[in-house]
Amino acid sequence: TQSTRPQRLLSAVQKNATRGDPCSVVKAIDQFCRSKEWAMNVGDEKGCILDSVVSELNPTTVLELGTYCGYSTVRIANLLPPHAKLITLEFNPDFAAIARQVIAWSGLEEKVQLVEGASGDLIPKIKQDFGVQTFDLVFLDHWKDRYLPDTKLMEACGLLRKGSILLADNVICPGTPDYLEYVRSSPRYESQYFKSHLEYTKVEDGLEKSVFLG
Numbered sequence: 013t014q015s016t017r018p019q020r021l022l023s024a025v026q027k028n029a030t031r032g033d034p035c036s037v038v039k040a041i042d043q044f045c046r047s048k049e050w051a052m053n054v055g056d057e058k059g060c061i062l063d064s065v066v067s068e069l070n071p072t073t074v075l076e077l078g079t080y081c082g083y084s085t086v087r088i089a090n091l092l093p094p095h096a097k098l099i100t101l102e103f104n105p106d107f108a109a110i111a112r113q114v115i116a117w118s119g120l121e122e123k124v125q126l127v128e129g130a131s132g133d134l135i136p137k138i139k140q141d142f143g144v145q146t147f148d149l150v151f152l153d154h155w156k157d158r159y160l161p162d163t164k165l166m167e168a169c170g171l172l173r174k175g176s177i178l179l180a181d182n183v184i185c186p187g188t189p190d191y192l193e194y195v196r197s198s199p200r201y202e203s204q205y206f207k208s209h210l211e212y213t214k215v216e217d218g219l220e221k222s223v224f225l226g
C-alpha cells in the first residue's frame with residue numbers, strides 16, 4: 013500500500029536523525045520538507061521565533077493544539093526545564109501515531125503527553141484529567157477556524173491566568189481573521205505580531221503572541 017506523507021516524514025527522521033537528539037530530529041524534518049515534500053510544520057524560520065518565546069518564558073505548563081507529526085512538540089519540549097509538562101492534542105489517530113514515534117525518537121517522551129481527541133472535547137477535561145490548573149503557554153496550530161472558539165473555551169474553563177501567553181501560527185496564511193480580530197481588540201489581551209514566512213516558502217505568514225491580562 014502507498015505510504016502517507018507523515019509516514020515518509022517519520023522514515024526520514026529514523027534514517028537521518030540521531031536517537032535522543034532533538035535538534036537532529038528537527039533538522040531532519042526541515043531537510044525533508046525543503047528537499048523532498050512540503051509539510052505543514054511550523055518550520056525553521058517561524059520555529060526560531062517559537063524557540064525565543066519559549067526560552068524567554070521558561071514555561072512549566074504548555075498546551076499545544078494540533079500535534080500533526082510532532083515537529084513543534086519536539087521544538088518546544090527540547091527547551092522546557094526539568095519537570096515541565098507539554099500536553100499536545102491531536103484528533104487524527106494516524107498523525108498521533110506518527111507523532112508519538114517522532115517524539116520518542118527525540119527522547120523527549122518524559123516531557124510530552126500526547127492526548128488523542130478533539131480540542132473542543134478535551135479542553136473542558138484538562139483540569140480534572142491531566143492535573144493542570146493553568147497554562148503558562150498555549151501554541152495554537154490546529155484547524156484555523158478552531159483558534160477563536162478554543163481560546164474562548166480555555167478562558168471559560170479557567171485554564172488561562174494573568175500572564176498566560178497564546179502563540180498562534182498561520183495568522184496570515186492560511187489566516188485566522190476572527191481570532192486575530194479578537195485578541196487584537198479585546199482589552200483582556202496584549203497582542204504582538206511576529207512577521208515571518210509560511211514554512212519552507214517565501215509567502216508571508218507570521219505568529220501572533222497574545223498575553224492574557226486576566
Ligand SMILES: Cc1ccc(Cc2cc(O)c(O)c(C(=O)NC/C=C/[C@H]3O[C@@H](n4cnc5c(N)ncnc54)[C@H](O)[C@@H]3O)c2)cc1
Pocket residue numbers: 052053054077078079080081101102103104107129130131132153154155156158181182185186210211
Ligand atoms: C490555503 C493554504 C492551505 C494550506 C497552507 C499551509 C498550512 C500551513 C500551516 O502552518 C498550517 O498549520 C496549516 C493547517 O491547515 N494546519 C492545520 C493543522 C491541523 C493539525 O491539527 C489537527 N487538528 C485539527 N483540529 C483539531 C482539533 N480541533 N483538535 C485536535 N487536533 C486537531 C489535525 O489532525 C492536524 O494534525 C496549513 C497555507 C495556505
Ligand SMILES: [Mg+2]
Pocket residue numbers: 052053054153181182
Ligand atoms: Mg501551522
